[in-house]
Amino acid sequence: MKTYLIFTTGRTGSDYLNSCLDNVNNVMTFSGYFIYYEFFKDKNELILTKNLLTIFFKKYNHLFSFNKVENINTNINVNKIRKFFLKNYTKKYISRKDFLENIYIAYHQTLKRKITKKTVLVYHSHNIEHTEEFLKDFPNSKIFITIRDPRANLRSGIYNWFKYDPKNLVHMDHVYFYIKRIREDLDYILNKKNKKLFIKIEESNLKKTKDKIFKFLNLKFDKNIYKSTLASKVWYGDKVSRGNLASQQFNRLGRINKSRNPEQWKKTFTKLEIKFFSLIYYKYQKFGYKISRVTFLERIKLLFYCFLPMSFEKITFLQKNFSIKRRLRNYFYYLKRVFYFAFIVLLIR
Numbered sequence: 001m002k003t004y005l006i007f008t009t010g011r012t013g014s015d016y017l018n019s020c021l022d023n024v025n026n027v028m029t030f031s032g033y034f035i036y037y038e039f040f041k042d043k044n045e046l047i048l049t050k051n052l053l054t055i056f057f058k059k060y061n062h063l064f065s066f067n068k069v070e071n072i073n074t075n076i077n078v079n080k081i082r083k084f085f086l087k088n089y090t091k092k093y094i095s096r097k098d099f100l101e102n103i104y105i106a107y108h109q110t111l112k113r114k115i116t117k118k119t120v121l122v123y124h125s126h127n128i129e130h131t132e133e134f135l136k137d138f139p140n141s142k143i144f145i146t147i148r149d150p151r152a153n154l155r156s157g158i159y160n161w162f163k164y165d166p167k168n169l170v171h172m173d174h175v176y177f178y179i180k181r182i183r184e185d186l187d188y189i190l191n192k193k194n195k196k197l198f199i200k201i202e203e204s205n206l207k208k209t210k211d212k213i214f215k216f217l218n219l220k221f222d223k224n225i226y227k228s229t230l231a232s233k234v235w236y237g238d239k240v241s242r243g244n245l246a247s248q249q250f251n252r253l254g255r256i257n258k259s260r261n262p263e264q265w266k267k268t269f270t271k272l273e274i275k276f277f278s279l280i281y282y283k284y285q286k287f288g289y290k291i292s293r294v295t296f297l298e299r300i301k302l303l304f305y306c307f308l309p310m311s312f313e314k315i316t317f318l319q320k321n322f323s324i325k326r327r328l329r330n331y332f333y334y335l336k337r338v339f340y341f342a343f344i345v346l347l348i349r
Contacts, residue, residue, distance in 0.1 A: 172333035
């Protein structure tokens with residue numbers, strides 16, 4: 001069976017791509033994200049099959065019922081998945097690679113979908129570690145990479161998560177993590193030798209993009225690619241994106257809402273912040289994003305400004321409910337961000 005991986009570089013529409021592939025003929029996706037290898041010590045370990053299923057369904061019950069983050073109730077019969085799984089895989093012990101393949105097949109059968117010789121498996125990864133582990137089991141996999149204007153990506157990753165979980169994520173550790181991932185996830189995936197297809201969220205609903213996806217999958221075009229679903233149920237976008245019904249990301253057909261402004265970041269970030277991002281995320285130019293050049297004199301100026309908090313960072317310092325330990329941790333990650341920027345300003349070519 002051919003395997004594919006969806007790799008995200010932040011808030012870039014990877015969930016949307018996964019949901020668009022949900023009902024496509026000869027494509028096996030899943031009803032959400034899970035870490036299949038976490039139950040094993042390494043890729044060679046074998047564990048009891050029935051025990052594994054019990055643990056898996058307990059931990060990931062939300063994928064088959066109400067998923068709070070994805071804001072959908074897939075209502076899938078777990079007992080049927082287990083039954084199909086044990087019918088297909090009769091060995092007492094199982095490896096993590098066999099587990100992933102068979103949980104997908106059983107899930108697919110439960111939804112009454114056909115499996116043919118052309119059927120491919122698409123696994124949705126959420127970070128570098130998950131990708132590395134998947135490629136240990138499936139080294140020849142082709143990779144879909146979802147990308148977005150890095151400034152819009154950062155705006156969504158900071159402010160949408162702030163709104164969704166202000167108690168835990170209005171903090172510099174989240175800010176530092178997100179600033180880095182947009183840059184370093186791209187660096188990581190560019191160095192992978194696997195066959196790759198980059199998909200810009202701004203062009204994700206265009207016919208030419210859909211055609212590229214099917215060519216990459218080596219499958220015939222299926223118009224179901226235009227619908228966003230999970231377990232065949234229309235998916236309107238996760239709660240992090242939606243915020244409220246008036247701003248939901250997808251319309252009732254499960255398609256991207258074109259009314260959303262892709263350049264809202266211009267109003268959100270200051271000119272100085274945007275200049276920093278032009279330097280940090282310059283590699284996104286290769287995908288057609290308009291990122292201005294930073295001159296040598298501007299770089300010297302930016303070096304001094306590294307030590308000033310950005311507009312969204314100031315929000316973390318205004319939190320009144322922080323304990324002393326949490327506040328110190330906030331300053332610690334702020335300093336890490338300062339040195340991260342300074343390192344890039346000094347060393348980047």
